Amino acid sequence: MLRPSLSTFAILCLGASLGACASSRLDGPRTRAPSPQASLEAVPAVPSGTVTAAPLAPPPGVSASPDAPPPPGAQAALSPSAPTVIAEPVAPPAPPPPVVTSGRASVVGSWDARDATGANCKVTLSSAPALDLYKASAAGCTNKDLSRVSAWDFRDGEVYLYQPGGAVAARLRQGGGGLEGALTKSGAALALNR
Secondary structure, eight states: OOOOOHHHHHHHHHHHHHHHHHHHHHHOOOOOOOOHHHHHHHSOOOOOOOOOOOOOOOOTTSOOOTTSOOOTTHHHHSOTTSOOOOOOOOOOOOOOOOOOSSSHHHHOEEEEEEETTOOEEEEEEEEEEETTEEEEEEESOOSHHHHTOOEEEEETTEEEEEOTTSOEEEEEEEETTEEEEEETTTOOEEEEEO
16 A cells, blocks of 8 residues: 655645646736715715605596595505695686677578568578589579579678679678578679578
8 A cells, every 4th residue: 555655745735836826916906895874874865755655546437536445555655634635627718708799600591681672582592512612502583683593602791692693692691580682683782581
């Protein structure tokens, strides 16, 4: 059996110590990491303001009624002194503006026409477009010019009644709860009332 000699033992110890020295040289110098306690001491304390708690607003689509029971677990999260959020009622929309009683829209419909001779007939002013005018019709009119009315328009506060081909049959203005004016060819008075 072989016995280790003292020289073998010395060589082994020397090899182990050289290996230890070599590994520390390869790693470089070791630095010590600061402790968490040291980093806390380096930062000065900053005073904070008061903290208040309030419940969150309800999610969209959920009513915020004060009579509704809180959701499960919400009572434990809220303290009795926490402010309560109540949704403000929404004001109803403003009413639409009043209907203007003058203008094109106010004269659309059926009218009783009375000419200077006292003869009556029906004149209807439609809102249906006819090229750059609006459709019109006359029924039971004895006046030849008025019986041929086929279109109308509203310009500069006046109602113009047209015959086929574009000739103006009459011009009327709003007044006295109806339309008052004259036939264009004869100049005879014409009144339209509802």
